[in-house]
Structures are given as C-alpha cells and as structure tokens.
Amino acid sequence: MTLNVEERTLPLEASGEPRSERHEPAPTLVIQPAGRWPTINLRELWAYRELFFFLVWRDIKVRYAQTVLGAVWAILQPVLQMLILTVIFGTFMKVPSDGIPYPIFTLSALVPWTFFSNALTTSSSSLVSNPELISKIYFPRLVIPFAPVMAALLDFVIAFVVLLVMMPFFGVTPHAEAIVIVPLLLVLIVMTAAGVGCWLSALNIQYRDVKQITPLLMKIWMYGSPIIYSLTIVPERFRSFYSLNPMAGVITGFRSVLVGDGVIPWGPVGIAAVVASVLLVTGALYFRRTERIFADVI
Secondary structure, three states: OOOOOOOOOOOEOOOOOEHHHOOOOOOOOOOOOOOOOOOOOHHHHHHOHHHHHHHHHHHHHHHHOOOOOHHHHHHHHHHHHHHHHHHHHHHHOOOOOOOOOHHHHHHHHHHHHHHHHHHHHHHHOOOOOOHHHHHHOOOOOOHHHHHHHHHOHHHHHHHHHHHHHHHHHHOOOOOOOHHHHHHHHHHHHHHHHHHHHHHHHHHHHHOOHHHHHHHHHHHHHHHOOOOOOOHHHOOHHHHHHHOOOHHHHHHHHHHHHHOOOOOOOHHHHHHHHHHHHHHHHHHHHHHHHHHHHHHHHO
C-alpha cells in the first residue's frame, strides 16, 4: 500500500520562521498575599469546588481508617454519652426534662451537639494537619477548615437515623415541622462550626496553645448548652443573654420539633442565626487576613 504525502510549505513570518513554529510566551500568573482588609472571594471558592469535595472525601476516609468499628463510632459516641448522662442526671439528680423520657431527651440534644463538637475540633486543627498543602501549592485556603465540617455530616446522618429508630420505643413521634426546621438548624450548626473553626485554625498556626484550649472550650460549651437540662430552667431575664450561645437555640429547636411539644423557639433560634452569621463572616475574614503567614510559620 502506497501513501501519498502532500508537502506544504508553511507561510513565513518576517523573521523567517514558519508561523506554526513560533513560540508564544506563556502567560505569567502572579500570586500576591491578601491585603490588610481582604474579602471573601466566593467565585474562587466555587472554582476550586472539586478540591473541596476531594478534601471532604479524604477526611471521611481518614476518620474511619484503621478502625475496627468504623462508622459504628458515630453511633456509640452519642449513645454512650446518653447512658452516662441519664444515670447521673436523670436517675440520681432527677433533672427535669419537660415531661420527655430523659434518655430520648438527652439523645435528641447529643446528636446535634456531637456533630458540632467533632466538626469544630477537627476544623480547628485542620491547618497544622496539612502543612504540605499549604506550603506547596496555591488554592483558596478557606477550603481547609471548611472541609472537616462537611465531612462530619456523615456521622450526624448516622446518629440521626439511630435517634429516629429509638424514638418509637419511648412513645415519641416527630412533628411535621421537623422536615423543614431540622435542615435549617443543621445549616446554623455548620455556620457556627465553620466560623469558630476559621478563628481557631488561624490562631492555632501562631499559638499552639489553641490545641490545648480547644478540648476545655468544648467541655465548657457543652455544659453551657441545654443538653442535660432544658432551656426552661434558665430564668426568663437571662434567656436572651444565654441565647447568645448559638447552640442553645439550635438544640432547643431540634429537641422541640423532634421529641417535644413542637413549639419552635423563634427567639433563641433567631439570635442563633445572627450569632452564627457573625461568627462565620468574621472568622472567614480573620482567616483571610492572616493566611499570608501560614506557609512561614507552619
């Protein structure tokens, strides 16, 4: 078989080089640190969404890597806490639970709290856990503290299903409002965990004391939230101040629509929404302002 090859002479430029062989200079991308008052570039975050989803999936796999029980820990953690709190506060101390069986009263609060606690704890240490990513390549650093928060959602879903399964055994059924209210409250948890996670992760780069302070902070925050007790035992004159803890409104609303009377505490929930928004915006801005030093001090 014979091939006919047609020879063509490429047109020459003034320099004498064929036009197709001329080498165009590659575009230069200059990466500069954020200014003193940086903004949150949502368009850039969206452009790197695939990296964000990859980090979320990596965190999920790492969470269950080399564990015997795997995802069962998502069930054991709130259930074991429920048993301990029920014996101490429900049986021995007789803490009032608004007429709700104390085990399900406590578990309905532990499910959102455990998600919040795990998400915030992992987010606060996310930067020091990824030094290679920060020092080697460029991408919007905000995806690092956000990824552990979204990865913790899997544990929440598993624990939430366990809560729904246990509710009939205590003669409790969720209210129809839960279909709408629970996702909204979940968004507030994500906003709060991501906002505080940005603050703590950025501070943890400069001050490694944050690693020691975070567990203590979570213990104080837990007992400052209506988990083992009801919001109704807080004096009326202090409730507005108490509701500045965004988890107070979230847990109360979560408990009310699932195992309570179905009355949504719009006051505490509204305060929680405002505080969560402030924490998210200020945390992200502080993170952006300090990210210029991450690669130098990590």
